[in-house]
Amino acid sequence: DTEVTQTPKHLVMGMTNKKSLKCEQHMGHRAMYWYKQKAKKPPELMFVYSYEKLSINESVPSRFSPECPNSSLLNLHLHALQPEDSALYLCASSPPGGGLNNEQFFGPGTRLTVL
Amino acid sequence: AQSVSQHNHHVILSEAASLELGCNYSYGGTVNLFWYVQYPGQHLQLLLKYFSGDPLVKGIKGFEAEFIKSKFSFNLRKPSVQWSDTAEYFCAVNAGNNRLAFGKGNQVVVIP
Numbered sequence: 001d002t003e004v005t006q007t008p009k010h011l012v013m014g015m016t017n018k019k020s021l022k023c024e025q026h027m028g029h030r031a032m033y034w035y036k037q038k039a040k041k042p043p044e045l046m047f048v049y050s051y052e053k054l055s056i057n058e059s060v061p062s063r064f065s066p067e068c069p070n071s072s073l074l075n076l077h078l079h080a081l082q083p084e085d086s087a088l089y090l091c092a093s094s095p096p097g098g099g100l101n102n103e104q105f106f107g108p109g110t111r112l113t114v115l
Numbered sequence: 116a117q118s119v120s121q122h123n124h125h126v127i128l129s130e131a132a133s134l135e136l137g138c139n140y141s142y143g144g145t146v147n148l149f150w151y152v153q154y155p156g157q158h159l160q161l162l163l164k165y166f167s168g169d170p171l172v173k174g175i176k177g178f179e180a181e182f183i184k185s186k187f188s189f190n191l192r193k194p195s196v197q198w199s200d201t202a203e204y205f206c207a208v209n210a211g212n213n214r215l216a217f218g219k220g221n222q223v224v225v226i227p
Contacts, residue, residue, distance in 0.1 A: 055213065
């Protein structure tokens with residue numbers, strides 16, 4: 001299995017809703033990432049988990065809450081989002097180490113619309 | 116921190132024309148370099164990557180890129196584009212700290 005899967009593919013939510021995005025990989029990778037991508041812009045790093053521990057938080061608002069329950073799963077919990085949070089949310093994973101010769105494998109993304 | 120520059124953000128060309136997209140990075144140490152493609156409404160796909168060895172790298176769909184260390188460049192080329200190459204192209208650099216620095220992207224439109 002050489003892919004990263006993400007569910008749901010599309011999500012529409014109101015500003016008072018609570019929802020979660022899910023990401024899964026079975027490649028034995030021990031680093032997992034959340035990115036946010038606006039249309040025609042590059043992905044922006046949000047969070048990095050390394051060996052199930054949060055190692056990077058790029059000053060993301062607390063309405064986004066990541067969770068890594070085990071080495072294969074990564075969640076992003078959403079609460080009280082704003083319309084400007086509408087974007088494509090990408091998950092990625094990479095082999096252990098975080099050093100060079102280390103490729104990130106991207107999932108297909110969840111397209112989020114906040115009304 | 117490493118940064119990546121991509122020029123000519125909007126490129127319009129006709130089918131069968133040649134394509135070259137420039138990518139320059141600012142980092143003095145050893146780097147890994149990537150080109151990703153994103154077709155309209157789709158997810159990010161890896162076109163090619165450079166880790167070490169032959170600086171001329173061949174990727175999928177007829178793309179290639181050349182790493183020139185002295186110029187801090189990793190330009191992407193395709194000799195003859197097709198309409199299906201219409202997409203956004205991103206150059207990225209991994210400098211070994213779990214961070215992937217992306218350029219701003221090139222929007223390429225191929226006219227049939």
